[in-house]
Each structure stands twice: as structure tokens, then as C-alpha cells.
Amino acid sequence: MFRFIWAQLRGRAGRSVALLVGVLVATTGFVVLTGATTTSRLAVTGTVERNTRAAYDILVRPPGTRTPLEAERGLVRPNYLSGLFGGITLDQYRQVEAIAGVDVAAPIAMLGHSTTGVPAPIDLTDAVDRSLVRQVIRVDPVFGAERGLSAAPGKPRYVYVTKNPLVHPDRTQLTGGDRWRYSDGRSYPIEDGCGVVPREVLPGGRTVPICDPRYALLGDRGTYSEREDWWVEAVRLRPDGRFEAGPDVLATADDGAGTIADRLVMAYSVTVPFLLAAVDPPAEQRLVGLADAVVAGRPVRADDPVEVVKRGMAVNHGFPVLVTARPFIDETLTARLSRLPGVNPGEISVLDLARTLGDRTGVPAGESRADVARGHRAMVEEGLSDTGCCNGQLQRVVQSGDVRYERLPDGTLRPEPQPPAAPEVYGQRFIYNPLPRPWLADDRGSRAARPLALTEGHTAPFRHWSAVGVFDPERLTGFSDVGKVPLETYEPPRAEGADERSRAALGGKPLEPSGNPAGYLSAPPLLLTNLASVATLLDGGSSPQRTAPISAIRVRVADVGGYSERSAERVRLVAEQINRATGLDVDITLGSSPAPQTVELPAGTFGRPDLRLTENWSALGVASVITRAVDRKSAVLFVLVLVVCVLFLGNAVSAAVRDRRPELAVLACLGWSARRIGALILGEVTVTGLAAGLLSVGLAVPLGAALGIDVDWRRALLAVPVALLLALVAGLAPALRAARAHPAAALRPPVAAAGWVRRPRTLPGLALANLVRTPGRTLLGAGALAIGVAALTLVAAAAYAFRGAIVGSLLGDLVSLSVRGADALAAVATVLLGAAAVADVLYLNIRDRAAELATLRATGWTDAALGRLIGYEGLLLGLLGALTGAGLGLGGAAWLVGALPAALVLVAAAVAAAGVLVTCLAAVVPAALLHRLPTARLLAEE
Known part of the structure; x- marks a missing residue:
């Protein structure tokens, strides 16, 4: 065959x-x-x-936190922490930590926004006419944010420059009654409505006060916008050509007292809301290497105490914080300068001074510009070991709510607009808050704002934060861009333009968080304290966070280095155990990836047009x-x-x-x-x-x-x-x-x-x-x-x-x-x-x-x-x-x-x-x- x-x-x-x-x-x-x-x-x-190795494998949130939109689309929205304040007890956290298979359980307690003064110095040197004996420099501020799409003018500030000597009040020596001791050793009466202000020494020896109308015309501090804030400062042009002023007037100074400088750079600050959160430092170190990212000072420790200082009847509470080296806020200040000839504030009554300065036409004298990011970096570089009352107040902490969306027929999401919060949210009458509210707080927002219920009043301790160190988010343990889960603790949300009109309006750059706590994009927590400090901050208040302070727990499962069938099953079992033991909402973030969503952002009050944006949400179970x-x-x-x-x-x-x-x-x-x-x-x-x-x-x-x-x-x-x-x-x-x-x-x-x-x-x-x-x-x-x-x-x-x-x-x-x-x-x-x-x-x-x-x-x-x-x-x-x-x-x-x-x-x-x-x-x-x-x-x- x-x-x-x-x-x-x-x-x-x-x-x-x-x-x-x-x-x-x-x-x-x-x-x-x-x-x-x-x-x-x-x-x-x-x-x-390779691309699903993330910081954590499971996200644990309070019950009912998952929105219907997230559940329907299998997503976790960015900013999910920004509107989430408490809901998980310390006992539930310990239950999660004790479950077999949990390698790291890192809690985070969102507390709210601390309005903080960020330096925005204004250089007036070139605006000064050195041939004049007396002159007034007018500063017209223009606040800008959101790639310049939102802008608003503020009330003008005035700097009185004289070649005559100035004497300044010694704020530590009250002589009694209505008199105050000055730097020349003499006591002067406190003028009605004028305040404790510098005095100009005229030829012949007579002194006149350089009145500041803000003491007479402004209401309670903490209730007005920084756009309404204005002042008159007095500066002497010395014979040697340098400038001399009282303490805290000059942004840079040559002498140790901070009163003499070669250039006239005025100290000015922009009110910025810094989001404060509490973490467990050891858990955060194991999760993302937080301590290894510290670039100045030292890491915050789990046992760092709240510093208590008593001065007579007053009590100060200083909370230890770790400050980010990157503010993640898009905000600028532009100052238009002009010179007002023939105005001598010392010869005008305080009630007439505002009208006189406002009616005078100035001679253009240049422009100065500052931005929040640069000011924040300068503040960090100078050191934040003791911020004092004016840069780190926690008297009034503002919390912003969650974003609610309307779903359009084409699947686009449109945030429901929210009216501006009442001014009292940022500081009520008779409650001391040293800073005005942010100017963007008057903008139409996407979140409702409310104050954190803390002990308030004249008998309450003065609360402020003190930085122990600075960390750089870019030094944290890196993760894949395509498998990243929302690490909002350290990274800002960014939204790119989704059409040509929006991209052109944004100048080809992404939209970033602004200085509005109720804005659509919220900056990540810029201040991190330890969980031990939360009890002291909330002590005596009526906030429900006192019993359940934790907002979320990020869980990393042992022996999981990326998505595989074995890893997925291991994570699923741990997630089920967490849900059974605590009853909390559990999302498996292993194998997640950013999923672009189209968002239609309504126009703002200060000029920002309607924007069509692409925002990366996190799709669960992609792998x-x-x-x-x-x-x-x-x-x-x-x-x-x-x-x-x-x-x-x-x-x-x-x-x-x-x-x-x-x-x-x-x-x-x-x-x-x-x-x-x-x-x-x-x-x-x-x-x-x-x-x-x-x-x-x-x-x-x-x-x-x-x-x-x-x-x-x-x-x-x-x-x-x-x-x-x-x-x-x-x-x-x-x-x-x-x-x-x-x-x-x-x-x-x-x-x-x-x-x-x-x-x-x-x-x-x-x-x-x-x-x-x-x-x-x-x-x-x-x-x-x-x-x-x-x-x-x-x-x-x-x-x-x-x-x-x-x-x-x-x-x-x-x-x-x-x-x-x-x-x-x-x-x-x-x-x-x-x-x-x-x-x-x-x-x-x-x-x-x-x-x-x-x-x-x-x-x-x-x-x-x-x-x-x-x-x-x-x-x-x-x-x-x-x-x-x-x-x-x-x-x-x-x-x-x-x-x-x-x-x-x-x-x-x-x-x-x-x-x-x-x-x-x-x-x-x-x-x-x-x-x-x-x-x-x-x-x-x-």
C-alpha cells in the first residue's frame, strides 16, 4: 500500500x-x-x-456614600474626599486593620478649609518719585483665577511715602486709658476712628497721625471679602535712599527688625483656603512613603501633641501639620500702580480721607504681579515653624459639600450650580477671625459650604496650625498613570478642555482648582495633621465627626503587586470580609484606570464662560x-x-x-x-x-x-x-x-x-x-x-x-x-x-x-x-x-x-x-x- x-x-x-x-x-x-x-x-x-499597580486595592467609605451615578457607571469620581467629612468610627477602623490579609489600612479624616494668608508682595519701588517730599501711591488690585477667566477688582490700597520721620506705636506697652506709647518714648492719644497708627513728625516737631480708614469703615473682621479690604500704610523715604516702615509693612527688610529695606516691597497676602486632613503617619508612610517625601523640617508623628500656650486668660492651641510644597491652586494678584500728587493723609480727617483719596486721579506708575504658587513657595522656604495667628487660623473651618450632577442626553455631566455661601460662614459677628473671606467665595459654585461646628466665642481657645515640616508630593511612591486610583490626598484634579472653544479659552492648559472652597475642582489637602489632634480640635463642638471622624480608609492587600486572577480573588475576599465586619461601603480599586468623563461646567460670576471639560474619573474593574x-x-x-x-x-x-x-x-x-x-x-x-x-x-x-x-x-x-x-x-x-x-x-x-x-x-x-x-x-x-x-x-x-x-x-x-x-x-x-x-x-x-x-x-x-x-x-x-x-x-x-x-x-x-x-x-x-x-x-x- x-x-x-x-x-x-x-x-x-x-x-x-x-x-x-x-x-x-x-x-x-x-x-x-x-x-x-x-x-x-x-x-x-x-x-x-504592569499598569494596575496602585497605592491601594480597596477603598472603604461610610455607608451610603457611593452616589447613584458612581454605582450605575462603576466609577469613583475625582474629589470624592473633598465633600466627605467623617462617617467612620475609630472602632470600625480597628476592625478593618485587624482583618486577615490587610497589609496596610490608612485612614484619612477630612476636616475642612482653613483660610490662610499667602504672601503676594507688591513692589512699589519704581512707582516712587524720589524728588517729592510727600506722595501717595495708589494700588488697584485685580484678583484673577482659573487661567485668568475669572477676575475681579478690589478696593484700592494706599501707601503714603514721606521724607519726614515717622514714629510707630509700641504695641506691647499700653500706658493706660486712651493713650499709647510710641517709638520715640512719648505717649499719644488714640484718635477716634483712627486706630493705633504711625505718626508723622513734621518740621517744627509737631506729629500728626496717618489715619487708616479701615478701622472706621470696615465691619466685623471675618465677614467681609478681601475685595473690600483696603488700608493706608505709611513709609519713610530715608536720606540714604532706603525705605523705613513699621513692623509687618515691608515684605523684605535689610535689618533684623524688618523695618528698613532697599526696595519698597509691600507685604500683602491673599486669603487662600487650605484643606486640612488628618492621617495616621505610620500607615501613610507604608502606603506611599509620606515621611520619605519630606523636604524640610521633619515628618508629622502619630504622637505629636497639640501645643497649648496660656497667656493670662487666653489659651492658644497649636496643631502640628505637614505642609505640601505645591499649593495646587491657580490664583493671581495684579496690582496697577498710580501716583496721587498733592495728597497729605496726615492733614485730612479719617472720615474725609476715603473720599479724598477716591476722588483723586492718579498718574500711572507701572504694574506688579504675584501668584499664589510663588507666594506659597516663598512662605515654605522661609520656614513655617510658627505661623502665628494671621497665617494659620483654625477659628473658623469651612467644609464644602458634594457635587450633584445632571445627566444630559448625550451622557455629559453638568454640575448643579450652587449660590454663594452666606458671609457668616467664614466668620460670624463677635467671633474672632483675623482674615477676610476669599474673593472667589462670592462666585457661583458647585458645592454648598458650611462651617465646621467648633467651640466658638471669646472663651474658646484660639486655634492655629504650626508646620513641623514640608513634603513634596512628587517624591511619593510613583504609580502608573493609566492604572492610577484617585490619590486625592496628594494630587489635584485637573480638567482638560473637551472642545476647541474650551481649549482656546483655557489657553491650551488644564483647568485647576481655584481659591473657592465651593468651586467645582477642589484642591487636595494641603495641610496634614495626625489623628490624635482631631479630638482636641473637635472637643466641645457639636460636629457629628466627634464620634466618627474618619472619612475613608485606603486598604492595600498583602501579596498583591498588580492585577491577576489570583490577586483579584484575594482582594475580593478581603473586601467581602471588610463589608461583613463593618457594614461600610467597599469599592475594589485593584485593576482600576482613569476613565475620561465629559463635564459641562456652568459659567461663573466673575467672567468664566461655560466650559466643556474632560475629567478623569476612576473606572473600577477595568483590568x-x-x-x-x-x-x-x-x-x-x-x-x-x-x-x-x-x-x-x-x-x-x-x-x-x-x-x-x-x-x-x-x-x-x-x-x-x-x-x-x-x-x-x-x-x-x-x-x-x-x-x-x-x-x-x-x-x-x-x-x-x-x-x-x-x-x-x-x-x-x-x-x-x-x-x-x-x-x-x-x-x-x-x-x-x-x-x-x-x-x-x-x-x-x-x-x-x-x-x-x-x-x-x-x-x-x-x-x-x-x-x-x-x-x-x-x-x-x-x-x-x-x-x-x-x-x-x-x-x-x-x-x-x-x-x-x-x-x-x-x-x-x-x-x-x-x-x-x-x-x-x-x-x-x-x-x-x-x-x-x-x-x-x-x-x-x-x-x-x-x-x-x-x-x-x-x-x-x-x-x-x-x-x-x-x-x-x-x-x-x-x-x-x-x-x-x-x-x-x-x-x-x-x-x-x-x-x-x-x-x-x-x-x-x-x-x-x-x-x-x-x-x-x-x-x-x-x-x-x-x-x-x-x-x-x-x-x-x-
Whole structure:
């Protein structure tokens, strides 16, 4: 039998080589393409694992904190901590900490905003006319924020510059009654409505007060806006050209007392809300390395006490804090300078001074600009060991509520506008708050503001914070940008413009938090204290945070370094235990990724227009969705490649059997049994498959290397059993058909007539009739092409899904870019195999109908007409296969994505059109063989 098989293979070398090449191409393609699919999956798994290492794996929040929008979309919003104040007790925190598998449980207690004065010095040196004995410099401030889109003017400030000597009050020596001791050793009366102010020594020795109208015209401090704040300061221009003023007037000074300087730089501060939070320092160090990020001073310690200082009846509480080196607030101050000639404040009563200064037209004298970030850095560099009462007050702490969203029909989120908070929120009557409220507090906001309920009144201790150190957030343990969960403790939320108009308004930069505690974007906590200080701060107040001070707990699970099935299961078990033990809301943040959301921000009061923004929320469970989708996609592509290979080989073996029908009929007449004839066919196929498998072993590795696909020798050796299996599966049906065929079947034509088809009157009709005459062969070719089109549709659907339909996240975008090449290679190769099967079908049709085609040529048909006939057959085959494949691909896409967006229908239509085009190109080859038909010989044989 083996000799006979070998003789048959040698005797029909052309068909044997063709079959060998078919098995070789199919086997090598199968090994390499499945290697590409495996490489794709491994690349995705590695990408997901590398980019899902985050600071914590579980986020624990008070019950009911998760909003319906978060629950519906599987998201965690940025700023989730900004409106979350308390709700978790210390006992619940200890329960979480004690659960097996918890590596780190880091609590954070949000407390509220401390209005703090940040230096914004104003340089007036160049505005001074040194030839004048007395002059007034007018400073018109303009407050700006949000990339300059919000701006508001403030009341003017005035600096009185005189060459006459000045004497200043000694604020530590009250002589009694209504008199005050001054730096010249004399006592002067306190002028009504004028306050304790410097006095100018006129020629002749008489002194006059330089009154400051703010003492007479302003109401209770802590209730007015900094836009309404104004003052008159007195400065002496000394004979040596330097400037001299009282304490706390000059921003920079040459002497230790801070009263003499080369330049006239006025000390001025902008009221900035600094968000205060309490953490457990050891847990924070283990979570993100907080202590290692300290760049000045020392880390705050868990046992740092609240400093208590008693001065008579007054008690001061100083809270230890760690201050960020980066304020994360976009706010500026621009001062427009002018000089008012002929005004001498010492000669004008305090009640007339404001009107006189306001009515006078000034001579422009330049401009000075300062920003909060620069002032904050300067404040940090100078050291914050003791901020005192004016820069770190905690008398009034303001809390901002949560943002509520309206969902627009296109899925855009629109924050519900909130009216400005009442002025009393920032300091009520008779309650001491040394700073005015921020100017942006009068803007339309996105959050409701309320005061933290603390002990207040004249008998309450004065509370302030004292910095023990400064930390740089950029020195914290880094994490992947595409797998980052909302580390709001240290990072500010930023929103990019979502359309050209918004990007142009923002100057191509992101929108950042402003100085409004009720604004949409909230700065992260800039002040960190320890949990031990919370009890002292809340002592005696009525805040519900006294019993449940913790706002959230961030949990890292032991032995988890990135997303994997094992890690996911481990984290899930710990999360379930936390929920059962505490009843708190638990979100698994392992495998999360930023998911861009579109936000429509309403216009502000101070000029900011409506903005359309893109904001990164955190999508939960992204890694799990991606890996499951990739598993499904890999399995589908694996099966499709296998099926197309079988169809391709089955067609080739069937062609070989059809070509040998007379020979097989003769063998049957000579007494060969059906089993022996079937074994002959399978034996020939097996030998061919074995040879192709051995050749494929040598081709798979270098071909994979050339295509950038990892195909090792162990995978390459699989080519031998795969080739044998493919050959046997492909040859089984033809072998059975050959074994059961009656010898008389050799006399029947290989192409049957289509009795139910009407007599065709057009070329397309004739092409359709020809395809119907060989239904099995037609369905085989169309099926191979349909599978290829379906595979390519699935790959396009997967790419679309990873870009938006499944997760809509940055991690999904990264995965789609990393797998598209390998998947496209597999899918395109499948389409090409399908097109090759179609070309083979057309070739076999031409060969089997050679006599008919010769007759048509003899009756006057030209080669061009015959070529168009074959072209129509290829077109109809392509339409049948492409449309069927597109339908199958859409069904698979709906299963993969979970929906059927209109964009996927367009993708399927495009892929189907590409499949038809490839089929038409494949039909060119068999059509070109028409001119080689031996017309005379075929007619003679017929």
C-alpha cells in the first residue's frame, strides 16, 4: 500500500505539490497566527499587570456614600474626599486593620478649609518719585483665577511715602486709658476712628497721625471679602535712599527688625483656603512613603501633641501639620500702580480721607504681579515653624459639600450650580477671625459650604496650625498613570478642555482648582495633621465627626503587586470580609484606570464662560473586563484560524479526489474494497501532511521572528501533529465520499445542472447559475471567506470595545494599541486564506467546466466576455461570503462588547466591502488562465 501511495504521489506530482503547499501554508500559518494570538494575550496580561499597580486595592467609605451615578457607571469620581467629612468610627477602623490579609489600612479624616494668608508682595519701588517730599501711591488690585477667566477688582490700597520721620506705636506697652506709647518714648492719644497708627513728625516737631480708614469703615473682621479690604500704610523715604516702615509693612527688610529695606516691597497676602486632613503617619508612610517625601523640617508623628500656650486668660492651641510644597491652586494678584500728587493723609480727617483719596486721579506708575504658587513657595522656604495667628487660623473651618450632577442626553455631566455661601460662614459677628473671606467665595459654585461646628466665642481657645515640616508630593511612591486610583490626598484634579472653544479659552492648559472652597475642582489637602489632634480640635463642638471622624480608609492587600486572577480573588475576599465586619461601603480599586468623563461646567460670576471639560474619573474593574474580553477574543481567533485551515485543505483534497474519479472507479471495478480506497486517500493525505508538518517546523520559527511573533521550538514542533490532524480532518470527508462512490459515478459530469434555475439572460445570471451547479464547492469557498470577514470584524469590534464600548479608560486605550497589530495580523491572514479558497473554487470551476467554456469560445465568446463571467462568479461568491461573515461578526461583536453600537455596524460594512474587494482581486488569477484553455482539443474530446 505504501509503495502504491508513493507511486500515486510521484505520478501526480503537480497535484501532490499543490496539496503539500496547501498543508504547509495552512499549518505554518496556524502555528504562527496562534502564536500571535498567544503573544497578544500575554502582552495584554503583562500590560494590565504592569499598569494596575496602585497605592491601594480597596477603598472603604461610610455607608451610603457611593452616589447613584458612581454605582450605575462603576466609577469613583475625582474629589470624592473633598465633600466627605467623617462617617467612620475609630472602632470600625480597628476592625478593618485587624482583618486577615490587610497589609496596610490608612485612614484619612477630612476636616475642612482653613483660610490662610499667602504672601503676594507688591513692589512699589519704581512707582516712587524720589524728588517729592510727600506722595501717595495708589494700588488697584485685580484678583484673577482659573487661567485668568475669572477676575475681579478690589478696593484700592494706599501707601503714603514721606521724607519726614515717622514714629510707630509700641504695641506691647499700653500706658493706660486712651493713650499709647510710641517709638520715640512719648505717649499719644488714640484718635477716634483712627486706630493705633504711625505718626508723622513734621518740621517744627509737631506729629500728626496717618489715619487708616479701615478701622472706621470696615465691619466685623471675618465677614467681609478681601475685595473690600483696603488700608493706608505709611513709609519713610530715608536720606540714604532706603525705605523705613513699621513692623509687618515691608515684605523684605535689610535689618533684623524688618523695618528698613532697599526696595519698597509691600507685604500683602491673599486669603487662600487650605484643606486640612488628618492621617495616621505610620500607615501613610507604608502606603506611599509620606515621611520619605519630606523636604524640610521633619515628618508629622502619630504622637505629636497639640501645643497649648496660656497667656493670662487666653489659651492658644497649636496643631502640628505637614505642609505640601505645591499649593495646587491657580490664583493671581495684579496690582496697577498710580501716583496721587498733592495728597497729605496726615492733614485730612479719617472720615474725609476715603473720599479724598477716591476722588483723586492718579498718574500711572507701572504694574506688579504675584501668584499664589510663588507666594506659597516663598512662605515654605522661609520656614513655617510658627505661623502665628494671621497665617494659620483654625477659628473658623469651612467644609464644602458634594457635587450633584445632571445627566444630559448625550451622557455629559453638568454640575448643579450652587449660590454663594452666606458671609457668616467664614466668620460670624463677635467671633474672632483675623482674615477676610476669599474673593472667589462670592462666585457661583458647585458645592454648598458650611462651617465646621467648633467651640466658638471669646472663651474658646484660639486655634492655629504650626508646620513641623514640608513634603513634596512628587517624591511619593510613583504609580502608573493609566492604572492610577484617585490619590486625592496628594494630587489635584485637573480638567482638560473637551472642545476647541474650551481649549482656546483655557489657553491650551488644564483647568485647576481655584481659591473657592465651593468651586467645582477642589484642591487636595494641603495641610496634614495626625489623628490624635482631631479630638482636641473637635472637643466641645457639636460636629457629628466627634464620634466618627474618619472619612475613608485606603486598604492595600498583602501579596498583591498588580492585577491577576489570583490577586483579584484575594482582594475580593478581603473586601467581602471588610463589608461583613463593618457594614461600610467597599469599592475594589485593584485593576482600576482613569476613565475620561465629559463635564459641562456652568459659567461663573466673575467672567468664566461655560466650559466643556474632560475629567478623569476612576473606572473600577477595568483590568478584569479587559482580560476577560481578551480571553474570549483569543479563543475566537484561535478557532477561526483552525476552521479556515480545515476548509482550505478540505477544498484542496476534494479537488484531488474529483480529479481522480475515473481512476478510483477503475480500482473499484478491479475489486478494491471501499475501506481500501478510503485508506488510499487518507494515506496519501497523511504522507503529505507529515511532510508539510516537518517543513513547517523549519519555517515557523524564522517566519515568526521576521513578523515579531514569539514562536519557540516547542510551539514549532506542534506543527507536525497539527499538520497530520488537519490533513486527516480535511481528507476524511473526501475519502469517505470516494470509498462509497459507485464506479458509474465516473461517467457523470463533475458539474451538475441546476434544474430549478431559469435560463439566464445576463452574465450575472449565468454566473449565479454556474455557482448553484456546484453548491458544496460554492458554500465551502463562501464559508471560508465568511469566517475571515467575521474574524476581521471581531478584531475591529474588540479595538472599538477597548477604546470606549467596554471600559472607556486610559488602560483600555493602551491595551487596544498594544494588541491591535497581532490581532489584525491573524484576522487579515484569515481573510486571505478565505480569498485563496474562493480563488481555488473558481479555478476548479474553470477546470471542471473547461469543455463548456471552450464551446462558448467556439460560438463567438471572447476571452474578455469569459473573464467577465468568471469575475461575476467571484463577485457573487465574495458578496455571499462577506455579507454572511459581516453578520456573524456583528453577532460575535455584540457578545464581546455587550451591545451593538451603530459604529460597529459601520465597521462590519467596511470589512465586508474589503472582503468583496479582496475576492474580486483573487478572481483575477483564475480568470487570467482562460486564454490557456486548449479549445480544439477540448472540443474534440467532447
